[in-house]
Amino acid sequence: MTLSSSVGADQEVASRPALTMADFHKMDVEVLGGVGTAKAKALASVDVESVLDLLTYYPRRYIDRTNRAAISDLEDGVEAMVMAQVDSVFSKKLRGSRTMVRVTVSDDTGRLGLIFFNQPWRDRQLSQGQEVVVFGKLDRYRGQYQMTNPIVDLVGDETGRIVPVYPQSGKAGLQTREIRRWVDEALRRSESRGISDPVPESLRQYHNLIGRHEAIDGIHRPESMDAQYTARNRLVFDELLRLQLKLIMRKRAVERAAVGISHDTSGELVERFTSSLGFPLTGAQRRVIGEVTADMARPVPMHRLLQGDVGAGKTVVAVAAMLTAVQGGHQGALMAPTEVLATQHYLGVSSLLDDLAVPASDSLLAERPLRVALLTNQTPGAERTRLHGSLASGETDIVIGTHALIQEGVDFASLGMVVVDEQHRFGVEQRAALRAKGSQAASPDVLVMTATPIPRTAAMTVYGDLDVSTLDEMPPGRTPIATRWPRTAAEEAEVWEQVRAEVGRGRQAYVVCPLIEESDTIEARSVTETYERLQAEELAGLRIGLLHGQLTPAEKESVMALFRGGAIDVLVATTVIEVGVDVPNATVMVIVDADRFGIAQLHQLRGRVGRGDQESTCCLLAADAVGIAAERLRALVETTDGFELAEADLELRGEGTILGERQKGRNDLQLASLRQDKEWVVGARQAAGEMLDEDPDLQRHSELRAEVELLLGDDDADYLMKS
Ligand code: ADP
Ligand code: MG
Numbered sequence: 001m002t003l004s005s006s007v008g009a010d011q012e013v014a015s016r017p018a019l020t021m022a023d024f025h026k027m028d029v030e031v032l033g034g035v036g037t038a039k040a041k042a043l044a045s046v047d048v049e050s051v052l053d054l055l056t057y058y059p060r061r062y063i064d065r066t067n068r069a070a071i072s073d074l075e076d077g078v079e080a081m082v083m084a085q086v087d088s089v090f091s092k093k094l095r096g097s098r099t100m101v102r103v104t105v106s107d108d109t110g111r112l113g114l115i116f117f118n119q120p121w122r123d124r125q126l127s128q129g130q131e132v133v134v135f136g137k138l139d140r141y142r143g144q145y146q147m148t149n150p151i152v153d154l155v156g157d158e159t160g161r162i163v164p165v166y167p168q169s170g171k172a173g174l175q176t177r178e179i180r181r182w183v184d185e186a187l188r189r190s191e192s193r194g195i196s197d198p199v200p201e202s203l204r205q206y207h208n209l210i211g212r213h214e215a216i217d218g219i220h221r222p223e224s225m226d227a228q229y230t231a232r233n234r235l236v237f238d239e240l241l242r243l244q245l246k247l248i249m250r251k252r253a254v255e256r257a258a259v260g261i262s263h264d265t266s267g268e269l270v271e272r273f274t275s276s277l278g279f280p281l282t283g284a285q286r287r288v289i290g291e292v293t294a295d296m297a298r299p300v301p302m303h304r305l306l307q308g309d310v311g312a313g314k315t316v317v318a319v320a321a322m323l324t325a326v327q328g329g330h331q332g333a334l335m336a337p338t339e340v341l342a343t344q345h346y347l348g349v350s351s352l353l354d355d356l357a358v359p360a361s362d363s364l365l366a367e368r369p370l371r372v373a374l375l376t377n378q379t380p381g382a383e384r385t386r387l388h389g390s391l392a393s394g395e396t397d398i399v400i401g402t403h404a405l406i407q408e409g410v411d412f413a414s415l416g417m418v419v420v421d422e423q424h425r426f427g428v429e430q431r432a433a434l435r436a437k438g439s440q441a442a443s444p445d446v447l448v449m450t451a452t453p454i455p456r457t458a459a460m461t462v463y464g465d466l467d468v469s470t471l472d473e474m475p476p477g478r479t480p481i482a483t484r485w486p487r488t489a490a491e492e493a494e495v496w497e498q499v500r501a502e503v504g505r506g507r508q509a510y511v512v513c514p515l516i517e518e519s520d521t522i523e524a525r526s527v528t529e530t531y532e533r534l535q536a537e538e539l540a541g542l543r544i545g546l547l548h549g550q551l552t553p554a555e556k557e558s559v560m561a562l563f564r565g566g567a568i569d570v571l572v573a574t575t576v577i578e579v580g581v582d583v584p585n586a587t588v589m590v591i592v593d594a595d596r597f598g599i600a601q602l603h604q605l606r607g608r609v610g611r612g613d614q615e616s617t618c619c620l621l622a623a624d625a626v627g628i629a630a631e632r633l634r635a636l637v638e639t640t641d642g643f644e645l646a647e648a649d650l651e652l653r654g655e656g657t658i659l660g661e662r663q664k665g666r667n668d669l670q671l672a673s674l675r676q677d678k679e680w681v682v683g684a685r686q687a688a689g690e691m692l693d694e695d696p697d698l699q700r701h702s703e704l705r706a707e708v709e710l711l712l713g714d715d716d717a718d719y720l721m722k723s
Helices: 009-015 021-026 037-045 051-055 176-190 201-206 212-220 225-257 269-276 283-297 314-327 339-352 381-393 428-435 456-462 489-504 520-536 553-564 599-606 627-638 642-653 678-694 699-711 714-722
Strands: 061-064 079-093 099-107 110-117 131-141 144-148 151-154 162-165 303-308 331-335 357-359 367-369 372-375 398-401 415-421 445-450 467-471 481-484 508-512 544-547 570-573 586-592 616-621
Touching (some): 021 051, 110 131, 151 176, 162 225, 176 212, 225 699, 269 357, 283 303, 283 314, 283 445, 283 467, 303 314, 314 398, 314 415, 314 445, 314 467, 339 372, 339 553, 372 381, 489 508, 489 586, 520 570, 586 599, 599 616, 599 627
Parallel strands (some): 372 398, 415 445, 508 586
Antiparallel strands (some): 079 131, 099 110, 131 144, 357 367
């Protein structure tokens, strides 16, 4: 990037094309004045190596000089930001190898102490006379106001009204005002050529977006907070558009490469099935079955996520999909994450399919019975061998099982439909392994079911490779579950009274014990202790069963069978009962140490009751829960809507856990937030789809394509899809 000062070169400068992201990427930060080897190294430590990295190193905050807090206005216990001058810096060694740096700052209105523990470098970072911005919570220590370990940014002499504050590293020796100076220089030197804008004008107008040059300038040097906001919108859109272009291009490339099965969806088997059910389908079930069937008829393999709250009736949809395959002469497989769940599914699906006959169009017999089998690691050797044979010959139509389905030796005559239940338990690899059980010539269709709904925008980003169908309507006649969170010992005692009362009425109850992540053995011991205590005390005299992960599958199944059959009143269990267990007579769910569970898991557990026509209750035992754990429990008490809870969960956890924290390096999502920018996610997804419909390889948008390749490596996309 050279700027000629000669008059004659003006022409040349004017005719040179505007600068692209790729141009900025090629410029090393060292081209900027004041960036020498040492500063370049410091910048590299925050992953800023090129001018592009610098321009996309956005301020983390802005100070509006006209309404910042004064020291005298600070309130005890409240977080605030003040701009002040450093008066003194004093460093001290504490016991052990601990250090403390004490800094005094002041403004026109007062004085404030800053205490830093174990940040000895603050001594070097801060010195008398510096202008700093301090962000932290005020507390009082021995009558003096102070902040402990606040965030401190060096601002230097500032003149503008809005002061951007950069994420910086005091340790790396970077100061916000230096970063600002370099950004200033980069922007000044880009002035004559301008910054190119690859996003089509029509799209910009539609979304009311400012140009890219103006946006990059505005995010770094806003004249007002409004200007900062419009700049941010534009850049957020760019980030999300690139991401969606990447995800959709990839998905379409996979679809083009893979040959799927074009299922014959004209048969009457599904119709027979749905009319044999004792209930009409919900509107949502009909719609989703339609979506799945339409996908199955297409020659490209389906990759669809079926999300629906606990009890929304996903199984019916899964069975309809497998029957569509069977009708056309293929097979269906349903894979569940646990032994208990696979067995449960097998029993449930078999009873739904009772007496269903397959119209056998290609044989002399008009009809034949449908054949459904169960395959798990517990399937005895001889039976397993026989089953392997019948899967390979096509004699078995539908197989339900665990991981055993994806093992060596399991071959299908023609696997046409794969349903994977509870996706959060399986990795992408296992989905792929089951898909690979299809014939060499064509990949089976895949339907992934999850009862842990994720907000739509997160789904668009995280499951970019899957289409999403949502069962957003509950079957009628569900009795709502009342959720209680007792806060006192007396209220907790009432919970056990209620369990006794329900059992007295012939109902059953679950008691779920806390999750102990460190070890299954400890978890088993803890649940056993609770079981023994309840048996001796609170629930003495009731028939209590115990279920945990250390039992053999046969033992587990026998306990479950006793509970299902009503021979056990109360089932004390670990989270092995989390998914799929379906006992309509159970009306109470007690969750011990509920603060140890996440929202999704509590919601799953709660969904084990309220399955019959009796009113049900869920009791969350965690009297002392505070903070975020308390917020989670409050959310559960307030709503039983899984989608609302998913939103609440995202709010409480922060999106880091959904997008995953990058281990190192920076990704392209610098500004965009799945929580704040939902509308932009949707808008960008739609824009990307339309753009690719008309220009599948972005040949007519080559600069945008280059940008996507530059900023979003394959590993970024892989990463998102694996989380
Ligand atoms: P999910 O897997 O979504 O949690 P299930 O498929 O296990 O839900 O269905 C829960 C219960 O609701 C089952 O007993 C099922 O037979 C019943 N069910 C499913 N669809 C309907 C419907 N349309 N009307 C009434 N009951 C239904
Ligand atoms: Mg289910």
